[in-house]
Amino acid sequence: MFIQILNGIVYGGLLYLLAVGLVLIFGLREVVNFAHGSLFMVGAYLGFTVAAMGYWWGGLLVSVVAMAIVGCMLDAAVFRTLRKQDHIVTVLVTFGILLILETTVTAIWGKAYLTYPVPRLLAGTVDIGSSPFPIYRLFVIAVSVAVALSLSAWLRYTRTGLYIRAASTDARVTAMQGINVDRLSLIVVGLGTALAGLSGVVAGPLLSLSPTMGNYILIDSFIVVVIGGLGSFAGAFAAALLIGQIHNFGAVYLPWASTVLPFLLMVAILIWRPTGFAGSRT
Amino acid sequence: MSTIAHGAAATVRRKPLAGAALFVTTAVALAVGVALPWLVPTKIAMSLLAQAMFDALLATSVGFLILQNGRVSFGQAAFFGLGGYSVGVLIARHWVAPEVAVLIAIILPTLVAFLLGLVIARITGVAHAMLTLAVGQAFYEVVFRWRELAKGDDGMSFNLPRHLFGLSASGLQDPAVMMVLAWTILVLVLFALALFARSRIGQIAAAIRDNEERARFLGYSTMLPRALVYAIAAFIAAIAGVLSACYNGYIAPQMFHWSVSGFALIMAIIGGAKFIIGPAIGAVVLFYIKDYAGQFAEYWPAIVGIILVVVTLTMPRGVVGLAATLWKMRGR
Numbered sequence: 001m002f003i004q005i006l007n008g009i010v011y012g013g014l015l016y017l018l019a020v021g022l023v024l025i026f027g028l029r030e031v032v033n034f035a036h037g038s039l040f041m042v043g044a045y046l047g048f049t050v051a052a053m054g055y056w057w058g059g060l061l062v063s064v065v066a067m068a069i070v071g072c073m074l075d076a077a078v079f080r081t082l083r084k085q086d087h088i089v090t091v092l093v094t095f096g097i098l099l100i101l102e103t104t105v106t107a108i109w110g111k112a113y114l115t116y117p118v119p120r121l122l123a124g125t126v127d128i129g130s131s132p133f134p135i136y137r138l139f140v141i142a143v144s145v146a147v148a149l150s151l152s153a154w155l156r157y158t159r160t161g162l163y164i165r166a167a168s169t170d171a172r173v174t175a176m177q178g179i180n181v182d183r184l185s186l187i188v189v190g191l192g193t194a195l196a197g198l199s200g201v202v203a204g205p206l207l208s209l210s211p212t213m214g215n216y217i218l219i220d221s222f223i224v225v226v227i228g229g230l231g232s233f234a235g236a237f238a239a240a241l242l243i244g245q246i247h248n249f250g251a252v253y254l255p256w257a258s259t260v261l262p263f264l265l266m267v268a269i270l271i272w273r274p275t276g277f278a279g280s281r282t
Numbered sequence: 283m284s285t286i287a288h289g290a291a292a293t294v295r296r297k298p299l300a301g302a303a304l305f306v307t308t309a310v311a312l313a314v315g316v317a318l319p320w321l322v323p324t325k326i327a328m329s330l331l332a333q334a335m336f337d338a339l340l341a342t343s344v345g346f347l348i349l350q351n352g353r354v355s356f357g358q359a360a361f362f363g364l365g366g367y368s369v370g371v372l373i374a375r376h377w378v379a380p381e382v383a384v385l386i387a388i389i390l391p392t393l394v395a396f397l398l399g400l401v402i403a404r405i406t407g408v409a410h411a412m413l414t415l416a417v418g419q420a421f422y423e424v425v426f427r428w429r430e431l432a433k434g435d436d437g438m439s440f441n442l443p444r445h446l447f448g449l450s451a452s453g454l455q456d457p458a459v460m461m462v463l464a465w466t467i468l469v470l471v472l473f474a475l476a477l478f479a480r481s482r483i484g485q486i487a488a489a490i491r492d493n494e495e496r497a498r499f500l501g502y503s504t505m506l507p508r509a510l511v512y513a514i515a516a517f518i519a520a521i522a523g524v525l526s527a528c529y530n531g532y533i534a535p536q537m538f539h540w541s542v543s544g545f546a547l548i549m550a551i552i553g554g555a556k557f558i559i560g561p562a563i564g565a566v567v568l569f570y571i572k573d574y575a576g577q578f579a580e581y582w583p584a585i586v587g588i589i590l591v592v593v594t595l596t597m598p599r600g601v602v603g604l605a606a607t608l609w610k611m612r613g614r
Contacts, residue, residue: 032408085598087408088354092551092594095544099587107581215540219419222412230409259427263420270413271401 012244013144037218043197067197357418365523399512437534554600
């Protein structure tokens with residue numbers, strides 16, 4: 001039972017890493033990045049390639065840095081250029097990017113499933129209660145908790161964090177106060193996609209690598225973002241943990257319904273509160 | 283603001299085609315449809331045209347939702363698949379007469395969309411896109427896992443009955459017949475949508491799209507017209523699903539997949555979602571580009587992605603919008 005809860009937290013943690021990136025980007029640019037799942041996937045492949053050379057931690061670093069750069073380019077080339085257009089135009093462009101990335105990865109690495117190794121340092125299991133539990137999964141939990149804590153501390157206690165919270169509330173008024181929202185957005189989008197890369201590498205050994213691996217988890221993180229209330233960090237955290245538990249307990253106790261449960265929950269919550277747990281600003 | 287979802291106002295207010303012109307265009311298009319078997323040289327070309335018509339119907343469904351409701355859907359394949367699966371499963375299992383199966387396959391998605399529309403229509407913009415994507419994918423997951431229904435992931439072939447509505451049903455799998463049938467249905471659908479846009483309820487739906495609060499203040503119920511637009515859009519998608527399932531004699535979860543929804547949306551945008559005929563044109567254009575790109579089929583999604591990015595950046599009103607602009611500039 002306790003093991004089940006832990007497994008749920010593992011998946012919830014991965015979802016949180018993706019969902020919080022979506023929330024960050026949404027806060028500044030008011031668009032949902034449909035390419036987020038494919039950045040997760042590209043991050044995993046990059047990490048895999050470096051890890052295959054024997055540098056697991058190097059792969060993690062390369063993937064996070066590369067995705068941060070991609071995110072900055074994405075913001076400068078797409079989000080900033082299209083900021084005066086209807087937001088749905090930007091969403092469509094990110095969808096186009098998704099298609100391009102998926103095809104590119106298929107062309108380079110092929111369609112076959114690849115197995116991402118677990119780093120030597122984190123191989124093996126520990127006994128929790130009386131059952132063994134992979135150390136690597138504890139590591140995944142630790143990573144997501146560390147990200148959640150440092151992110152909220154950063155947003156709460158630093159000047160940049162203050163600006164980001166202000167711009168998420170109202171980008172235009174924040175710009176009027178003399179804050180360069182475009183530069184802020186560069187940081188935020190870069191951070192959001194770097195988290196997608198991090199999440200991809202961390203998830204690599206748990207899922208098998210394929211060019212479509214990002215789609216399933218992207219949809220789950222959409223559900224998390226919608227349930228949590230678009231643009232809410234705390235909402236995303238709570239919703240990610242909830243969906244993680246539902247995903248896991250559903251798979252164990254209600255296998256026939258497990259994949260549909262999150263959708264049903266989402267529709268139910270939207271009927272009850274159309275703006276999600278924490279409300280939204282759309 | 284140049285917009286896809288909200289800026290459609292001008293088009294509808296202008297009343298796209300005046301009454302007489304609309305009827306004449308429709309009559310000509312129907313006549314062309316009848317002449318198609320003599321115009322299209324080979325079986326392969328006929329089959330391609332028939333499939334392009336399925337795409338055109340689905341894209342029209344997505345585009346209509348944008349045009350009339352201002353809602354961008356990433357999950358329209360749900361109704362395409364629901365139509366196809368209803369007809370496939372009901373005919374394969376002989377639970378009801380085949381004619382009834384076809385009717386159920388069209389009515390059920392329409393009803394589901396109406397009920398969903400009551401809930402989903404309240405959500406706007408980007409959240410709506412995410413929500414429809416998730417709902418569509420939920421349907422995919424169900425048919426994918428539920429092996430008893432139609433063999434899950436493998437998909438299921440089924441045999442058409444001998445007769446359908448008193449006619450020989452084998453024609454549905456003959457490219458020549460299906461091409462004319464699908465063309466005719468598409469023309470009639472576009473004609474009906476043009477009439478709807480000009481009707482009172484269509485104008486109310488457009489008013490709600492532009493400003494829901496204002497429409498409510500004017501005393502209109504805003505819930506029902508919006509749900510009605512969802513139902514009509516699903517009705518069109520369901521027809522496409524039924525035609526496609528019957529033509530192929532095969533149903534598979536891929537019919538529900540979000541890539542189907544996404545491609546339909548892309549076709550609508552490339553063609554120009556501010557025009558009733560835009561999505562259909564976009565679908566046909568894209569379909570034939572795909573055919574010519576044959577040897578690069580492997581990279582097709584990337585090609586579509588690039589076309590999409592280029593079109594959204596350079597011609598926000600799509601191919602038809604570009605044509606309309608050029609037409610206005612003629613002689614100047």
